[in-house]
Amino acid sequence: MLLFGLQTPTDAMFTFQVARLVALAADLERVRLGVLPAAMANEDAPILDRWILAQRIVPSLAGLSTGHPRLGGENRLIGTSDLWLLSEDRAWARTLSRWYRLGRPAEQSGLDS
Template identity: 55%
Template sequence: MVTFNSGRADQGAVFDYQLARLIALVDDMKEIRSGASPERLAADPPILERWAMARRPAMCLTGLSAGHPLLPGDGRAIVTSDLCLLADDQTWARTLSRWYRLGRPAESPIGDS
């Protein structure tokens, strides 16, 4: 998840780094869709031996949704897809799927003591 400052063109090094990573991923996906092979796309890739699939938690949002295009109803409890961007004033969030306008925060968010 990357924070951003609304209305500024310069978002800083972390924002630019993550943007470049996502652009590279999308570019590779477009190439694969066009029939390119990983051998052509990967420049001197590392080898991963004894690999296995694993899971790790990703930051997301939870709350009461209104106006969601796929989850109808007002006040419907949802968990979003991976949180990618959060406005520094916490009024906007971008998940992997879509933008959310953020209303009031919960009384005690997860992780607060």
């Protein structure tokens, strides 16, 4: 949540969040137009292995991340930001922050229930 006043916001976090939402909206439009995730994501998109569909107040994913630009290490347990897109083949996910290449789902993913 961002707080704002009646004057033009100049807060760095506000600017950061607007940029994230603009990037997400651009990706949503490209998916609508049929552009494949591999064409939009960087080659270094992190892999989320042994992932599950997690629930916060909004949908998100949790799993073992490798190659994340901000959360380093291999097979690091993470929870993602808000989940916005999940490919039908369960190979790609777009969160508020970034694209993820999805590895193996966890045993009890709950995706089809």
